[in-house]
Amino acid sequence: MADSLFSQLVGLSAGALLLSAVFLVWRRTQSGSIRLLSLQGVALATLVALIGVHRANFETFAVALLVLLLKGVLLPVLLTRSALRQGEERNTPFMNPTAALFLVALLAVLAYVVSRPLAILGSGPTTQVIPVGMTLVLIGFLLLATGRHAIAQLVGFLVLDNGIATVAFLTAGGVPLVVELGVLIDVLLVVLILRVLTGRIRDVYGATDLDDLTELRG
């Protein structure tokens, strides 16, 4: 693959990752968030597949397929099902979207500054978009900190995980298949456990608003 085309495509898929994260902060309805998360998973899989094709590495390509299946399809489906069971709740975050969006801009600047030393190390197109992965990590933290419902926090956690995976793929050019498999299954397990937990919380308290859980009940 031509180098310029590769760097262009890497830039575009990194842009899709970034855009989906920004829109996740912006649009906070449950079904919308889950759709954006699935889009982000597809973008991440595209990025990994691009790296695989560029290095002519079959293993990375297999990892891309795994990422696509798990983050693009399976996790969103799981989240949608638990969201459906609980009915569409409007997720009103702790922070109004305008302030959150400006915070995202600040976080992006911060990520850029922080990952500057990393970006200088390499010269390829993949090292240049490392700040995007960092931004994803920070946005994930933001979503985790400001989400009010369990599902919203789960989405934040998955964005955080996507960010970490992005940085890993961009810096190391892919991890061995076994390691990646382990990480992906870990994430899947976490989501499953949290899903069961949300179901239990809802059964006991009627809603998954975590604000209601601050008091002890006898």
Place this chain on the structure above:
Amino acid sequence: MNTSAVLLALLQIIVMILITPFLIGLMRQVRNRLEGRVGAGVGQPWRDLRKLFAKEPLRAPGTSWIQAGGPVLLMVSSLSVCALVPLISTLQSRLIPGDLFVVVSVLLLGTVALALVGLDAGTAFGGMGSSRHMTIAALVEPTVLVAVFALSVPIGSSALGDIVRARIVDPSSIISLVSLLALVALGIATIAETSRMPVDNPATHLELTMIHEAMVLESSGRDLAWLELGSWLRLGALLGLIGSLLLPWGMATEPKLLAVLLGLVMLAAKLFVLASLLSVTEVFLAKLRLFRVPELLAGSFVLALLAVIASYLLEAR
């Protein structure tokens, strides 16, 4: 070089004046057809303008010279923008370059003129409209600046003509990350600036949420005609700018008759395509609550800022 640039600027002004009413007519017609109505035809805005220009302006007692001067100022600002933005050719007069900051400040001049016209008669609606218009303008202008700035970083020049010329030379930069982010931000900013659908409903009168229509309520006759034509030209010029940045092909890079003619045809085609697209998307959108508009504009500002960050990021190779 310089005289031809001035002549081209004049040509742009004349062409834009001729085209934009049809552009507005087309947008209304597309909307009407999609909503199952017959529509008044593409030429209706021209007929409206002719009618308004023939009427004497009625000015309420107590209004000042702003009621007559504001519309002219808006018109002058819109015409200057049409001359400065590269629409037909990328050639620019050396005297007044089509610099990004010049264009935005000239745009702002028109915004202020329109807001003053709204305030002048002292009616409740006018004041409300002006206040909203200024709120939106304060949020939009930085976005326009930052978005185009992101495009100017890789080129090293803030002249719009240079930016567009660099895109003709290297078309692959159009689908780059920076350019896409900046264009989305610029698109949202254009919609807000020209009071189009999710921000303001251009088709309603006497609604508590209106912005543009509230400001022009007190104007009539010639004054109203200038205001309407000025606002349409703003929309046309901004759409044209997006068209030039998105699809720069066919624009004249040298002052030759054939190239200019091709640029002219391409400009008309680009404008009509973009306007129809805008109109089709508007059919599917509901107007945003006024208090959620800053959210939309903050979003577009963040996109523009991300574009700037990305442009520095991809520059550091």
